[in-house]
Amino acid sequence: MLGFKDIIGHEKIKEHLQKAIESDHVSHAYILTGETGMGRKSLANAFSMTLLCERGKSDxxxxxxxxxxxxxxxxxxxxxxxxxxxxxxxxxDIRGQINDTIMIRPYSSYYKIYIVDEAEKMTVQAQNALLKTIEEPPSYVIIMLLTTNQEAFLPTILSRCVQLKLKPQTDAVVKSYLMGSLGIKESRADIYAAFARGNLGRAIHLASSEEFQLLYSELLHMLKHLKEMDIMELLFYIKKMKDENLDIYDCLDFMQLWYRDILMYKVTQDINLLIFREEFNTMKEMSASSAYDGIETILKAIDKARIRLDANVNMELAMELMLLVMKEN
Incomplete structure (x- = not known):
């Protein structure tokens, strides 16, 4: 479990929580919002441990x-x-674990802290039950709601909580952590950081994920040889992705980063700006043989495939239409 000083990034949130402790202005209810893997639990645990610590400091x-x-x-x-x-x-769940126990004073500390993870899953009835507690809590109670979607909360809950939204880290911060703490080489750290989109927990997961390594090798081979493949081979790859249970949205993200690199090199001729620097020779060849409008058409086709999947269009059909555009451009 981490203290505040051990948590990467989220400086404003850490500062807010630590100042609240230092000034003795801790709120009775907080909402921490962020994607899975961004550090909601780490921040809630660090805040709780600091409040319960016998030395009474800000860490x-x-x-x-x-x-x-x-x-x-x-x-x-x-x-x-x-x-x-x-x-x-x-x-x-709320009545039994919070409401029915909240009047029991803390056993060994000044504070009594409740952490509700996946709080967006609270039913309306559960939220209404919690609302009565949040409106008039005992002085020693702190309730922390951890969520990926605060829009799921009733306005009355939102208005009575301090809302803290976790923001993505920069790719540089994620990359630095992967290289420094996990010993990952720079070229791979660039890919994990770009793919994680500022989510450090996700980047750490990708670095050790066998599924991602499979996705990486399969898609890399397909994208490098796409022009040479006939439609039956492409359909085989679609079936293979489905059979191996690869996340189709991850596949689309990967393709988008790949063609973003081709476009970037075509514009700048700068290898240092590439995410897939290990594939420089392929990038150079593909950027030379591709027109600007062709690359942009492919990027739009990837976006369109994502829209089709969101609209519940058959996955194999959506991917086939996208790959045909890639092959033609």
């Missing part, structure tokens, strides 16, 4: 009994709200 000492209890998930005043149904957090 947890990581050494006192309270900090050690938090790090081993054994602190009696830090409650993680759970739910049996994977798709929803019901009114009984």
């Amino acid at each position: 947890p000492c990581m050494e006192c009994h309270a900090c050690k209890q938090v790090m081993t998930n054994n602190h009696p005043d830090l409650i993680f709200v759970t739910h049996e149904k994977p798709g929803s957090i019901g009114v009984d």
Whole structure:
């Protein structure tokens, strides 16, 4: 478990939370919004550990009994709200784990902290039950709602919580972490960082994901030889992607980055601006043999395939139409 100083990025959110602790103006309810992997849990845990730390500073000492209890998930005043149904957090979950216990004072700390992960899954009834608690909580209670989508909350919940939205990291920050902490070589770190779009947790996952390595090798081979393949070979690749359960949106993102590099090199002739620098020779050849409008047509076809998939068009049909445009341009 990390302290504030160990969390990469999110400086404004860390500063806000630490200043609240220092000035003794901690709110009774917070909403932390961000994609999975962006650090919502790490921030909530660091905030909780700091509040419960026996030394009372703006960063947890990581050494006192309270900090050690938090790090081993054994602190009696830090409650993680759970739910049996994977798709929803019901009114009984909120009543049983928060409302019915909230008047019991903290066992060993000044604060009693409730963390609700996947809080966007709360039903309307559950939110209304929680609202009564948020409106008039005991002075020692802090409720933290962690979510990927705060639009799922009732306006009355939103208006009574401090809302903190996590922003993507820069590619440079993600790349630096991958190279420095995980020892990943620069050319691969560039790809993971670009693919993760500022989500450090996602970049770390990609670096160790066998599925992504498979996606990388399969798509790289197809894109490099696409012009030479006939339609039956392309259809085979579509079927292969489906059979191997590769995320089709990840495939589209990969293709978009590939053709973005071809366009970038055609415009700048600068290898340092490429994401796929390991494939420089192929990039050079493809940029020389491709027209500007042809590359732009391909990028639009990738966007169109994404739109078709969102509209529930058959995956194989959407991909076939896109690959035909790629082959023709």
